[in-house]
Amino acid sequence: MTAATTFSRRAPRRFWGWGQLDATLDAREQATVKTMVEQLDVPFTERPVPQVHEFALPAPRVAAPPALAGCFSATPLDRLNHCVGKSYADLARMWLRSAPTPPDWVAYPDDEQAVIDILDWAQTHNVAVIPYGGGSSVCGGVEAAVGDSYAGVVSLDLERLNRVLEVDPVSRAARIQAGALGPELQAQLKPHDLTLRHFPQSFEFSTLGGWIVTRAGGHYATQTTHIDDLVESTRLVTPAGVLQTRRLPGSGAGPAPDRLVLGSEGTLGVLTEAWVRVQAPPRFRASASIRFTDYFAAARCVRALSQSGLNPANCRLLDPLETVFSGVGDGRFAILVLGFESADHPLQAWMERALELVRDHGGAYDLEAVAQSLATQGGDGHRSGAAGAWRDAFLRMPYWRDPAVGLGLIMDTFETAITWDRFEAFYENVKADVGAAIARATGQEALLSCRLTHVYPDGPAPYFTFAARGGADGSVASALGAWRDIKQAANAAVIAHGGTSTHHHAVGRDHRSGYEREVPALFRQMLAAAKQVADPRGIMNPGVLLDTVGRPVGIRGALEPNA
Ligand SMILES: Cc1cc2nc3c(=O)[nH]c(=O)nc-3n(C[C@H](O)[C@H](O)[C@H](O)COP(=O)(O)OP(=O)(O)OC[C@H]3O[C@@H](n4cnc5c(N)ncnc54)[C@H](O)[C@@H]3O)c2cc1C
Structure with a gap:
């Protein structure tokens, strides 16, 4: 068995970072990481990336069930890949060559019956089961830290359940297996000229099942923000039996069973498939990038947009520092990335009314660029200009984080939601509390930015990003120690000032307090x-x-x- 042996049928992933093993940064991205790191007084040096042979993993504590041996793997690469998710702390621990609690086995069931058999076996042998989709959890959702009362732990990876099983073009719904990654389900829906249009930043490496049980947030900034509203019915294999809900467009029949499955985070059972609502791909788009000198005036503009009934698909407000992190500004202005999309109608009227609201609140924009976005319908128009730059930076950001973590930088995010009446004080107070915690933990001034990822008529979902040097010695160990203090402070601040512990990253272990x-x-x-x-x-x-x-x-x- 070589260090790279895996039972996975997908291209090998980085167990210590984002993306596939062979992912690289281009020259411009490398320069960005270098600038960012040096700004925080961290020397930019090449650090060797973690290798499988550097980890000493204990032997599995339980024997795999003989009837299922073909889908049970204990190779070091598989166990490392399923040891933790992709939070800052997960990556830091891998850079420290520390696999906190590796699962004894990784199971890759071929079908639902194998899932049922694994749960039966696990119940009989007192083995903990951790359902695993894409492993992109950023809150400890897939970590095998289960305490000492179990005989062993199996990470149950759904990658072989990745097919679109049925399409109902009349009702515009599709039955899809839970282990399908974003691009896999997208590619299978394409021949039907349909799309789910749920694009979390982690789209490439997260699954339908993971989205549903964590109540993921997609790219729609308004209306169908969470996956919840795209779910028509679910099928959950629990240790006590199979829970199959009925396909219905809506129902008032008591508490809805799907609502218990949504957000269950693998604690009730394994989601094996779901019917989801799909739609025709957009043909019409309009986008604008709007500058504001006054951040709170920009926020009031977003409130007006969210209460206007225009329902923009994109309505992301970046505060001045966030524009620098995203590479779309120089820190002098707040920028609102505004976009509309439709499969049915041209969007000129929507954009015109939105721009009236923008002007009422002091926003400035390039009219020609807006006109160009309206003129390039059906093509890649939405990929150009500031909106396109923001989109590209957004998708590539997780790749930049990998080397930065290895260099001893803390780079993390936390997200929440708050009603509009409390937003301004909330923004100031959370920044003050977390900024102070960063200064205490690292001895450096905080680089703490915010964007509004989703907005509702009654309030926004602020998403904070921070970067800091961990400690004067620049080690990953001191950075991880500092992160623990900062993370506790962020958890406390969002709750103390009236927000939620998480808008879409789920509870997992890290947000339980x-x-x-x-x-x-x-x-x-x-x-x-x-x-x-x-x-x-x-x-x-x-x-x-x-x-x-x-x-x-x-x-x-x-x-x-x-x-
Ligand atoms: C770079 C990056 C960007 C991200 N961007 C977003 C974003 O834009 N929006 C967002 O909402 N989240 C985002 N996340 C968080 C994460 O991608 C989501 O929580 C996602 O929904 C997890 O899906 P997954 O398939 O990777 O699940 P996993 O990480 O494998 O699992 C997450 C949780 O769900 C459980 N689980 C997974 N599959 C099943 C199943 N079939 N049955 C039962 N339980 C299951 C696991 O046990 C675990 O508790 C991001 C994460 C990263 C690293």
Whole structure:
């Protein structure tokens, strides 16, 4: 067996970063990383990337079930790839050559029956099961930190369940297996001239199942922001049996079962497939990049847009520092990236009305560029100009992060939502609290920026990004230590100032402290009771979202000092 042996049928991924093993940065991207790193007083030197042979993994503690041996892998590469997700702390630990709690086995079931058999085997042998989609969790959702009460842990990777099984062109819906990555489902829907149009930043390496159980946020800045509203029905294999919901366009029949599956984060069972609402690809687009000298005037403009009923597909407000991080500005202005799309009608009237609101709030834009975006319908017009630059930087950002983490930089994000009446104070207070925490933990002034990723008539979803040098020694270890303090402070700040612990990154392990303050205790008891029915022996993703009855409590993964 070589270091690169894997049972995965996909192109090998970086276990220590984003993308495939052979991903590279172009010269311009390398220069950007160098500038960013040097701005924070971190010397820019080549650091060797982690190699599989540098990790000493313990032997699996349980034997694989003989009948399923063909889909059970214990190769070091597979175990490392399933050890953690893709948060800053996950990557930092890999750069430190520390695989905190590798799963004993990685299972790649070929079909739903194999999923059922694995759960039966796991229940009988007291083995914890961690459902795994694309592994892009940024909150500890796929980490095998389950405590000592289990005989072993299996990471259950759904990559072989990646097909579009059925398309209903009349109702515009598709039945899709949960393990399909974004590009895989997109490619299979294309011959039907249909698309899901749910594009999280992690689209390339995340799955339909992962999106549904984490309630992911896609590219639509208004209306169907979360995957929730695109889900028509779900099929969940639980240790207690299969939960199949009915396909309906809407229903008022009591609490909706799909709503319990959405956000369940692998704690109730394994989502094997879902019917989702699809649509024709957009033919008409319009976009504009708008500059504001006053950030709060820009925010008020976004509020007016979100309450206008125009429902722009894109309505991302970048504060001045965020424009620098995204490579679309120089830090002097806030920039609003505004876009409309439609498969049905030209968008001139929508854009014209939106620009009236923009002018009312003091925004400035290049009229010719807007006219050009309206003129290049159906093609790649939306990929040019500031909107295109923002989109490209947005998709490439995770690739830039990899070398920066290895150089001892902390680069992370946290996201939340707040009602408009409290937004301005919230923005100031969260920046002050987290900025102070960054200064305390690193001894440096904070580079902390914000963009509004999604907006609703009653409030925005602010998404904060920060970068800092970990400590004077520039080591990844000191950076990780500093990150723990900053992350705790961010978790506390968003809740203390009235926001949610997460708008779309899910709860996992890292956001549990906030979730437990945000959600009523009685509701958490109701959820725990539901889990006991679906998962009576408590084998499903222990430590994520809620404590498992009868098992160790308070497992926190990356936030624990020795993890
Ligand atoms: C660079 C980057 C950008 C990101 N951008 C976005 C973004 O724009 N929007 C957004 O919402 N999130 C984003 N995320 C977070 C992450 O991509 C989402 O949470 C995504 O929905 C996870 O999907 P996945 O398939 O990778 O799931 P995984 O990471 O594999 O798993 C996530 C959780 O879901 C559970 N799970 C996965 N599949 C199943 C299944 N079939 N059945 C039951 N449980 C399952 C896992 O056990 C785990 O708890 C980003 C992450 C990164 C690293």
